[in-house]
Amino acid sequence: MRSYTFSHAITRRPSASIIAGLRAVDTGTPDLAVMQAHHADYIAALRSTGAQVLELDAMEAFPDSVFVEDTALCLPEGAVVMRPGAPSRLGEAAEMAPHLAALYGVVRRIEGADSFIEGGDILTTEREILVGRSDRTNAAGVAELAKLVADWGYTVREVFTPPGVLHFKTDCSLLDGDTILSTKRLADSGCFDGYKVIYVADGEEACANTIRFNDLVIMPAGFPKTRAVLVQAGYKVVEIGNSECAKIDGGMSCLSLRFSPTR
């Protein structure tokens, strides 16, 4: 199975508490109605590929819970429930676990009291799992993940997240088994040596968090130079409004868990 082919996705509706979502810099309060409209467009794009998309109810107690990607790593063999490094987000992972158990059967968990890791720091390619250390993901979390997925045949490689960047995948995306969309500041670290890299255009770093979902590349709207590069490279591109999620450091990958369980 190619790593960008998915039968399922899990999403969660944004809650009214989204206005309290975590952010590095305050650039304004997210507008819930606009975010809901963007979220509906995003789900429609996922569904247009034929995938089953689960829409979980909003959780007011967790302002950032629309960003389901951070709660788990989904592999064909099974899911691993994360331990988010943001204290306000720890409980989101426990809320996701039963949904993953229903779809996968068996679910593994990051459990160490000192282990922290968020899904936004993990990029799974056909060869390996890349994990960027960040303010949300520490060495103990990476080491625990490596142990949990070893018997499924995965190698975990710890890589660099640029300073001031929330997550590793804030700056990169998998476009197909071997091709990565990346900012120059991240790729310059050498972490993608041996892969084919397509660079986001200068000044368009905020669109590096894009997803390849079946036949689509789903990218945030408003980045015409990078969009043109992707279209020129032969990808079918769909743009989704991201103005509201961007105010709280969210992008396209954060809004779903994507997988094809093998059981």
Ligand code: CIR
């Ligand atoms: C946070 O700071 O946790 C949220 N406001 C944004 C999370 C974005 N998630 C992701 O990039 N995977």
